[in-house]
Amino acid sequence: MQQIKAALFDFDGVLADTEPLYDQFWDDAGIRYHTGIPHFAAVIKGTTMSNVMKKYFSDRPEEEQRKIQAESDEFESRMPFPPVPGSLEFVRMLKAHGVQVGLVTSSENRKMKRAFQEMNLEGLFDTFVSENRITKGKPDPMCYLLAAEDLKRKPEECIVFEDSFAGISAATNAGMRVIGLSTTNSEDELKDKVYKVIPNLLHYTFEDYLSWQE
Known part of the structure; x- marks a missing residue:
């Protein structure tokens, strides 16, 4: 057999x-942090946070990178499942x-x-x-x-x-x-x-x- x-x-x-929650968070972050990428959430969907930071925000000042990471951490700490x-x-x-x-x-x-x-x-x-x-x-x-x-x-x-x-x-x-x-x-x-x-x-x-x- x-x-x-x-x-x-x-x-x-x-x-x-949870994807609708991520869509709202990351589309908003994409606008606030001026990525210039429409529907930013769809572009990064399924990828790790470390890869998101490396690919899209590595050219930003360290303080801004820390702020983005902190916002993501705070969002995930309270999101429902x-x-x-x-x-x-x-x-x-x-x-x-x-x-x-x-x-x-x-x-x-x-x-x-x-x-x-x-x-x-x-x-x-x-x-x-x-x-x-x-x-x-x-x-x-x-x-x-x-x-x-x-x-x-x-x-x-x-x-x-x-x-x-x-x-x-x-x-x-x-x-x-x-x-x-x-x-x-x-x-x-x-x-x-x-x-x-x-x-x-x-x-x-x-x-x-x-x-x-x-």
């Missing part, structure tokens, strides 16, 4: 419906069927520690990869390859659930099949980049999961 593939989940936009419909139930259902599950995010541990507590995620995942464990953020495949290594699985033995273009690229570059959630980008924008597009994980069954690895 063929081994059931492991399931790797992004956090923002897949488990937690509304769950994406069906996602947590879907993860727990896979876990109950013996599927290895992992959480792979560009977020920092400080934010994720609070998310684990508030969303009751403690002990749920078989591996957890965050910004603190990687040196190259999405769209680089490092984070997903590290999760597969943790689970002792080959990349082709993993299915990834993602919403952002950077995350989809990271998983695809890792050699993994991707299920795209249209929580952040539209189905039309995602359909040529992923194996299948779904609106969320509400009402999906174990049989559905098995069908996605055939």
Whole structure:
């Protein structure tokens, strides 16, 4: 019998419906700090904070860089974590069927520690990869390859659930099949980049999961 593939989940936009909050914060920051980039939030979506600072603000005075980082930290320290419909139930259902599950995010541990507590995620995942464990953020495949290594699985033995273009690229570059959630980008924008597009994980069954690895 063929081994059931492991399931790797992004956090923002897949488990937690936080992307609208990030959109508002970073679009506003992009204007206030004169990046000159329309819809700045969409451009940086899925990438680590360290990469955002390095790529877009490294030419700014140190005091301004510290201010941007502090504002981001303060925002993340108080943001809520509304769950994406069906996602947590879907993860727990896979876990109950013996599927290895992992959480792979560009977020920092400080934010994720609070998310684990508030969303009751403690002990749920078989591996957890965050910004603190990687040196190259999405769209680089490092984070997903590290999760597969943790689970002792080959990349082709993993299915990834993602919403952002950077995350989809990271998983695809890792050699993994991707299920795209249209929580952040539209189905039309995602359909040529992923194996299948779904609106969320509400009402999906174990049989559905098995069908996605055939």
